[in-house]
Amino acid sequence: MKVAVIGSGVMGPGIAQVFMMGGHEVALNDVSEKALADGAARIRENLDLMHGMGLLDKGSGDYMPLLTTTGSLREAVEGSRLVVEAAPERPDVKQAIYNELDKICAEDAVIVSNTSSFPLPDMFPDFRPGRFFVAHFFNPPQVIPLVELVKSDRTDDGAVEWLKKELEACGKKTVVLTGYKMGFLVNRLQTAMMREAFHLIRCGVVKPEDVDTATVAAIGFKSAWQGTFDTMDYIGLDTVALACGAIFPDLSNDTGVPEMITEKVREGKLGVKTGQGFFNYEGDRGAEVLKRRQKVLLEQLKLWKKYMS
Ligand SMILES: NC(=O)c1ccc[n+]([C@@H]2O[C@H](COP(=O)([O-])OP(=O)(O)OC[C@H]3O[C@@H](n4cnc5c(N)ncnc54)[C@H](O)[C@@H]3O)[C@@H](O)[C@H]2O)c1
Incomplete structure (x- = not known):
């Protein structure tokens, strides 16, 4: 089939690459010629990287003919x-x-x-009712397996089911949310964890680097292979009940944006893109971190394909 992707930014x-790897023709559209050229170059580079790491049987030369770029919607x-x-997150x-x-x-x-x-189908109820809904990919979309599909009671179930099958044929995993909740599923879980991390730092018992060590060396290490509910079964639900009873009342229920973030934003320390955030990415450090992240995520994808798909 032919797929149109509108917006050639992050x-x-x-x-577009996800659908190309699934064998589909893709037309990538943007108002900026430069964004289209950069986007196509990134797709080529990522295809070759994945091919070089044994994640694809074919290289960019075989996939790129599936792509067209155009400024015409x-x-x-x-x-x-x-x-x-x-396109940009602006209604x-x-x-x-x-x-x-x-x-x-x-x-x-x-x-x-x-x-x-945004709950866009609710914000624009007259736009293709039933056949317009949310499909939320994660960055980088050609690597992270999950896509969240969000429907409402007005959405055509057949359209959601069709897209789910198409995405799965492209190697993706999907979850279907049957109603709109701010942040959908993944970002809600993630921000809940962030809130607690800020709380513990404010209490003075840990530093950001400790939270990150705990996240990757325990939570993330296991969570790649074992889900939240699966983990509870493994722990034993009697023990989980005791833990919830003791810990839930002590967790943060703050609703404001943490001061630690607003302060960094005020100082222009926005993270990798400005060279400083919670950590330092000045000089070659930012490029090194991004390169390592891409490599490690692709190694993780190899394991995922071996054990989880
Ligand atoms: N960046 C992320 O990590 C991430 C993750 C998940 C979802 N999203 C969502 O994906 C969407 C895109 O985000 P992004 O980060 O890629 O944005 P971005 O700003 O990097 O890219 C958007 C692109 O759309 C182009 N554009 C602007 N107006 C256009 C128009 N009228 N027609 C065609 N193209 C147009 C811009 O030139 C730009 O290249 C947003 O809704 C965002 O919330 C982003």
């Missing part, structure tokens, strides 16, 4: 059975795109947004 190219969606919107920008899409998409096209936060 997420669009990786999403009409050209991108023409003949597309699926349209994935990955006004998204609305302008949907107004256009409504005029030019095939009647039976399935249209999804990669939004991280």
Whole structure:
């Protein structure tokens, strides 16, 4: 089938790559020629990296003919059975795109947004009711297996089921949320953990680096292979009940943005992209960290493919 991906920023190219690796033709659209050229270059590079690491049988030369890049939205969606919107997280920008899409998409096209936060089908109820919903990929989308699909009671179940099967055929795992909750599933779990981490740091019992050591050396190490409920069964539910009774009342229920973050933002310390955040990424350090992250995630994907898919 042909898939249109709208937006060639951080997420669009990786999403395009997912469908290319599944053997589909993809038209990548953006208002910026540079974003399209950079996006295509990143796809080529990532395909070759994955091929070199034994994750793909074929290299970029075999996949790239499946990709077209275009500044024309009409050209991108023409003949597309699926349209994935990955434009900036601004409702006004998204609305302008949907107004256009409504005029030019095939009647039976399935249209999804990669939004991280908005209940878009509720915000734009007249836009392709039933056939427009959320498909939330994770960064980097060509690597992280999960896609969250979020439907409401107005969504066409057949459209969700169809996309679920298509994504699974492209090697993805899906979870379907049957209602909108701010942050969907993964970001809610993650922010709950962040809130508790900030709380413990404020209490003075740990530092950020301790939280990170605990996250990767215990929680993450196990969570890659054992889910939350699976873990509870393994611990023993009587023990879990005792732990919940003792720990839940002591957990943070703060609702404000932690001062530690607002302070960093005020100082312009935004993380890897500015060279400093909670940790230091100045000089070559930022590039090194990103390179290592990409390599390690691909090694993890190899294990995932071996044991979990
Ligand atoms: N960045 C992440 O880690 C991440 C993760 C999951 C979901 N998301 C979501 O994915 C979506 C895209 O995020 P991103 O980080 O890739 O954004 P981004 O800003 O990096 O990229 C957006 C791209 O859309 C292009 N664009 C702007 N207006 C357009 C238009 N009218 N038509 C076509 N293209 C247009 C921009 O030129 C840009 O290249 C957002 O909804 C975001 O919330 C982001």
